[in-house]
Amino acid sequence: MMVDVKPAGDSWYKRAIIYQVHVRTFFDSNGDGVGDFQGLDQKMDYLQELGINAVWLMPFFPSPLRDDGYDIADYFSVHSSYGTLEDFKKFLASAHQRQIRVIIEMVLNHTSDQHPWFQESRSSQNNPRRDWYVWSDTDTGYAKAGINFRDTELSNWARDPVSKSYYWHRFFSHQPDLNYDNPAVREEMWNVMKFWLELGVDGFRLDAVPYLVERENTNCENLPETHAVIKELRRKLDEQFPGKMLLAEANQWPADLRPYFADGDEFHMAFHFPLMPRMFMGVKLEDRKPITEILQQTPEIPPSCQWCLFLRNHDELTLEMLTDMERSYMNDSYAQDKTMRLNLGIRRRLAPLLENDRRRIELMHGMLLSLPGTPSIYYGDEIGMGDNINLGDRNGVRTPMQWTGGWNGGFSVTEPEKLYAPLIQDPVYGYPAVNVISQNRTEHSLLNWMRRILAVRKSTDVFGCGSIEFLYPANHRILAYVRQWRAETILAVNNLSNAAQAVELDLRSYKGNILIEMFGKNIFPRVGELPYLLTLGPYQFYWFRLRRI
């Protein structure tokens, strides 16, 4: 049964709170050790109670799973481990019944080398699909392009023993890049998107978008031809599926990201990659400078567009968008153990990064949910799950969801050895200590706190839609800003320090307003001519609604 979510205007994504989850990791309904769509469906009540209103699913397509599903071998089906297309449809309906939108991953840039398209392409130089990928007789082309996975790949070219020539890959060598100069490829990828849109998905997170097109003597990123491809997809989307959304994964500087919004005719949303590490840096430095500076460098985007903010995701905490000095500081601060480092990032979850400090976890979420953008929460971070750096690559942050303190953490009834990945078992973050059931029972658990703050976030459109004005109090440990949307004004004040702070805020523009703290709804003194004095405990933050009564 197809159920449409309640219309919330064309810009529903601005009011969204996204929950990122991999089907495999969430709940195993059939006892084979791997999460599946039926399992995810069974947990939709949990997500509804949490307060999120959009789910972003990582790749669930048939795949050899050499890159956690980002190596797709069939775009029109569901990986058998996760269920069937029918299971997906049921899950989709279940989500929509709960007013939860579903965003799915779409890996446009490359396929698996096991994909039939690539198998055909490599089979013969004369094959009709030969030109669906980027081939060369040498490995010297596009020499100015960087290598993304420099820990594992030496070149962006790989020699194919079958066709005895080289194919282009910006990621792993088992992920050949599609050739977007070929109109047939562009048409087929739109067919893929159309297939899922017709099933009812609400949007796509488009993976690795800067790399779609290659040109000689460039770094092969963010090229005009790539933007043209995206514009074409967007035009078709708007014409045929109005109200659906495109979210860009483009790990770039803000100025380089801005073109992906174009005139509001490319992406609806894009992840703000440079902000994320600077939030961690700001808290560690106890200084708002990294955060305010990157947001000042962030250009205006069209009114219909939105930034997508996140603290953690399925990848490493990327440090690409940092200077060498900043990167070194982040590594020394958050990844002293070098095994925690991967590529140019840190492969850890939120709670371990913040040393399981509840105050810092709350503060980071407070900023995530009050800075301009749509927040994305990585599964398990709402209960403070840990990671396992002994698992290779980024698998340490992709372990099974911890539902209970019992068998397999309530994730699966199978033998532990059959789980797709071992559960976190250490004394601090292991499933006996950190799980949904126990946090449900505790009023002040992180999970229940998350439910409360998400409810407060959803009580207003200001955070999703409003403007921002930084206040710059003389106390640089305090990050303070005013968010405004229509007649509503909210003041957010964050103490980035581990010590109590006093701060004087220049609120003269809001003279006469009463401050109402948004969690307890208590009133604070009226704003006057004098600086507004606030004291904040360590890592404390306030959200105040400004009211003229």
Added chain:
Amino acid sequence: MKKANTTDDSILTDELLRQLINVGEVDILIGLPTHNNAKTIGPIVATIQTGLLALFPRERAVIINADGGSQDGTPELVLNAAIDDGRGRSKVSALRTLPVISTQYASSPARGTALRSILAAAELLRARACMVVSPESTQIKTEWLTTLVRPVYAEEFDLVLPTYSRHRFDGMLLTNLLYPMTRALYGWRIREPYALDFAFSGRLGSQFLAQNPWQDETARSGSETYFTLNAIAGQARICQSFLGNREHVERGSSDLIPALRQTVGALFSSLGPHADLWNASTGSQSVPTTGPEVEFTLEPLRVNRKRLREMFSAGVAELESVFQAILSPATLDELRRIAQLEEALFRYPAELWVRTIYEFAAAYHKSVISRDHILQALAPLFRGRALTFLVENRSGSADEVENNVEALCLAFERGKPYLLELWNGRE
């Protein structure tokens, strides 16, 4: 920067307190005592900023300017070093903000009061390492941040004092009195007990602040010397770091009395409170030093020896009655005798100089006359000793100058029992 009211029992203005609240805890505090230093302060502050960014990029730092009411824009020049968070003020690439505070302390310009404000700020900000830089130290280099601050910040030293490459005739009060007497009394070979560029731990700063030595006028004007002597007395961990060349500053003869108050006055004042310590101390030992302990340069320098000689002789004659209260008859007789010598034969011997100084110290302790008069009376005698030092080292090599200084130090050490005798006999 503006001058604001203080409460009755606080040395901090309300405005300064507000700014300190905004800064919060810091790892490193740089103190700049200033008064009308616009001609020199700009490059000094720029060097400090560069040094902090290059050598302590991750540490929480603050620059505190304690100003004595400059009218030449000095505070504004200091404030330019601030690194703000993106309001277009700073073009410097830095991990964190660098707050700069300029405050005008309440009383009239005095380095002691400035130091007190800096110490108070350091305590309130819980600074781990503090560095004070003279606004005249135009020879400052970014490396000073390493040589002065790092021993405190990373090696648990409490006080880092400078050593310099000096002209052989620069700092003669230091080489002829402060260094040898401090060494003889307290047992540590500290070359610059009156330091204008130095670093200290927050712990030492707080201890000194708690003693509140500023009640005493001498301590107020000679607080840097007092600070060093208190650190010695408190058995703080002290080391020395070589800072390179210290430019020779021409001083007028009128500068000598204030210099005596700031240095010798503080040294003499310290003897009473720390009598048990220096009474028990024998011999001397070196302190850990990075780089050379001292370097003398030998460029020719014009000195009016005739005038020095005249001032000495005139002083001995005019202050006869004062000296009678301070000095023993034998010492005074000897001074009268050398005052009569022709210029070519004039010599103020080390042993006599040591005896003179010890008798002055004892008289100062006993307050036989006004203590300030005692210090002022020392001025002509010092000029006589300076003349002798000039003559003895006129053509000497750097090693020979250092040997002469060392010989004087040993004379002070040998003469120490005489001071003990005077001290304990007159108590």
